[in-house]
Amino acid sequence: MNLPKAIEIRPEVRDALQAGSAVVALESTVIAHGLPHPKNLEAAERMVAGVRQAGAVPAMIGVLGARVVVGLSPEDISVLAGDPEVAKVSSRDLSALVASGRPGATTVAATAFVAARVGIHVMATGGIGGVHRGGETSLDISADLAEIARSPVAVVCSGAKSILDLERTLQVLETSGVPVVGYRTDEFPAFYARGSGLRLEHQVDSADEAARLMTAGRDLGLPCGIVVCNRAPAESALDRSEVGSLIDAAIRAAEEGGIRGKAVTPFLLEHIGREGGERVLEANLALLADNARVAARIAAAYASATAG
Ligand code: PSU
Ligand code: MN
Numbered sequence: 001m002n003l004p005k006a007i008e009i010r011p012e013v014r015d016a017l018q019a020g021s022a023v024v025a026l027e028s029t030v031i032a033h034g035l036p037h038p039k040n041l042e043a044a045e046r047m048v049a050g051v052r053q054a055g056a057v058p059a060m061i062g063v064l065g066a067r068v069v070v071g072l073s074p075e076d077i078s079v080l081a082g083d084p085e086v087a088k089v090s091s092r093d094l095s096a097l098v099a100s101g102r103p104g105a106t107t108v109a110a111t112a113f114v115a116a117r118v119g120i121h122v123m124a125t126g127g128i129g130g131v132h133r134g135g136e137t138s139l140d141i142s143a144d145l146a147e148i149a150r151s152p153v154a155v156v157c158s159g160a161k162s163i164l165d166l167e168r169t170l171q172v173l174e175t176s177g178v179p180v181v182g183y184r185t186d187e188f189p190a191f192y193a194r195g196s197g198l199r200l201e202h203q204v205d206s207a208d209e210a211a212r213l214m215t216a217g218r219d220l221g222l223p224c225g226i227v228v229c230n231r232a233p234a235e236s237a238l239d240r241s242e243v244g245s246l247i248d249a250a251i252r253a254a255e256e257g258g259i260r261g262k263a264v265t266p267f268l269l270e271h272i273g274r275e276g277g278e279r280v281l282e283a284n285l286a287l288l289a290d291n292a293r294v295a296a297r298i299a300a301a302y303a304s305a306t307a308g
Pocket of ligand 2: 140141142143261262264265
């Protein structure tokens with residue numbers, strides 16, 4: 001593949017892509033801005049290990065040294081995880097960060113864009129961004145939704161962050177033509193909680209089935225990605241009522257503090273992590289690792305279907 005200097009694919013990822021083997025893209029904003037240090041490093045390690053265990057090559061994406069790097073090393077990840085000056089990079093920030101040379105961590109939107117650009121078909125995260133509560137007036141709707149609508153990548157997640165307006169998030173995905181598919185569930189997960197009460201129309205029960213759906217989308221020429229919803233592992237998931245009050249408190253604090261724009265999500269996550277304590281953090285790390293494993297199985301199934 002002929003890539004511009006602005007994108008650097010590290011050797012292990014490049015070899016896997018050239019061989020047509022399974023690669024999973026991982027976002028880095030959840031590491032740099034979504035979790036406290038040093039838990040964020042543990043999260044990154046568990047995601048990377050989860051991808052490898054399930055037989056794929058992990059490709060965490062971020063911006064370093066005026067280039068978008070695909071396949072960050074453990075050293076790169078510690079840089080992004082430990083420096084509070086690291087920028088949060090959505091799709092629209094990519095060019096500015098590459099031009100300025102500042103380090104940055106990529107959101108789901110920027111990660112999906114770069115993955116599609118370099119030929120990676122599957123990525124994993126915790127929860128995608130979506131429509132914030134009150135989004136119908138603030139218009140605070142994550143660029144994740146618009147980017148998934150134009151980047152043909154399967155995004156494996158535990159739904160959208162439960163701090164969001166999940167019903168309107170699903171509505172925007174529907175309007176954008178993005179398939180939302182339950183992985184062994186017919187319900188949209190609510191991140192820490194396994195259910196939201198919102199039904200999904202489509203469900204797959206295996207990685208092979210998910211890969212078949214991706215293949216069908218590609219053969220039809222659909223230009224969008226898909227959202228694959230995997231519930232938080234039962235042993236660490238939290239009750240919906242339990243997270244509800246944590247979230248309400250965080251949202252009140254954000255309103256009182258006048259937090260706006262791209263600072264909202266990191267603020268809410270930090271607040272919930274601080275107030276919720278160890279169990280909430282563990283639920284977050286466990287679902288990140290599990291989504292990475294499921295993404296790797298889907299990437300492997302898609303790679304062998306494409307080769308065969
Ligand atoms: N989900 C998480 N932790 C996170 C985020 C999502 O579990 O840190 C991040 C992701 O990188 C997502 C971003 O793409 O928040 C969305 O931010 P915004 O609402 O500003 O688009
Ligand atoms: Mn936002």
